[in-house]
Amino acid sequence: MEQAGPRSAHGSAGAGVPDIRTGAVRVPAQPRAADVDRERGVTGRAAGAAAASRPAASAASAGSGGPVGTGTGTAAGAAARGEHTHSETPIPRPPAEGARPVVQRASVRGQILDALRTALVEGELAPGEVYSAPALGERFGVSATPVREAMQQLALEGAVEVVPNRGFRVVERGTRELAELAEIRSLIEVPVMLRLARTVAATRWAELRPLAEATVRAASSGCRATYAESDRAFHRAVLALAGNAQLVRIADDLHRRAQWPLVGGPASRGRADLVADAAEHTTLLDALIAEDLTVVQSLVREHFTGA
Known part of the structure; x- marks a missing residue:
């Protein structure tokens, strides 16, 4: 399994979402007011009423030098929910080239x-x-x-x-947890694959x-995630x-849990390790088609351990 890289030191506040490589680590806590209005379905007169209530909070914020107010869309609201974004390790933005697209409004939760x-x-x-929800929300927009x-x-x-x-x-x-997951997967999947090797036609494989x-x-x-x-x-x-x-x-x-990063585990697997791991899939298919149960059992156990 891959192990997470070194963590950045905490730094001073900065505008927007901090980049872990710049040393800026402070993240604004509240979403934009327009986003809050849209989430609550505030339209027409309700939106006007919401807009009319914001100047007072803005004035208070200007006077205090920081975001103040009430409700879920403010820093005070975030604090009331128990979410503090100061001194928090930032999430690095992906590089501009090949960056993942910004999520759309439809099915936001699933995309996040x-x-x-x-x-x-x-x-x-x-x-x-x-990590707090406001900081991660700022990260994903x-x-x-x-x-x-x-x-x-x-x-x-x-x-x-x-x-x-x-x-x-x-x-x-x-x-140790990774080894336990590999053992459980082996206990579940090896007998199933051995049975399938005896019963499934070669054309299905x-x-x-x-x-x-x-x-x-x-x-x-x-790409490890891909x-x-x-x-x-x-x-x-x-x-x-x-x-x-x-x-x-x-x-x-169980498979998904085995893919999470480790603390104090082996070094991150590189491209060559991933390619070798993937090659075992085609080898396993060949063994299943040939009904070579000994090879199937050996490959599956080794595959789980290596994962």
Whole structure:
């Protein structure tokens, strides 16, 4: 598994979202008022009333030298929810070339959840660090609400844990947990694959070859998040041949957990390691087509351990 890179030192406040490479680490806490209005469905007269109520808060902010006010769209509102963004490790923005697109308003929560899962795999969300919904919302250009909902889903999955009065901490995992996940996956998937090797026709296995080849292309790109998704897609397709939806769901959850970053684990896997890992998929297909149960069992166990 990849290990997150070094964490940046805390620095002084800056405008907008800080770049971890610049040393600026202070993040504005509240979303734009227009975003808050849109989320609440404030239109027409309601929007006018909301706009009329903002000058007073703006004047108070100007007088105090910082954001003040009440409600969910202000720093005070964020503090009331227990989210403080000062002294927080920033999330680096992707480089301009090849950057991920800014999320759209439709299905914001789902897009944010996917983006956070990618950030976990890439190590942008460092194990042990605490992140607030307002800071992450600023990072992705959305309000705190969809970020908070996505982080709560990650908490249910075990990727993060809620920290009262602060936000969400990325769970710290070691090599022992990774080994335990590999053991559980092996206990579940090896017997299933051995049974499928005896019962599934060679033509059905051949239909999965495009997915195996997709993992090789993803590995060749060097993007860990892209490879992680294609890797899980291949394993889901193999297990789906068993006709057990619950098995696929549980195995996929274990697989996803095995892809999260480690603390004190091995060095990050490079492109060559990913390509070698992906090549095992095509080798496994060949063994399944040939009904070589000994090779299938060996490959699956080694594949889990290497993952």
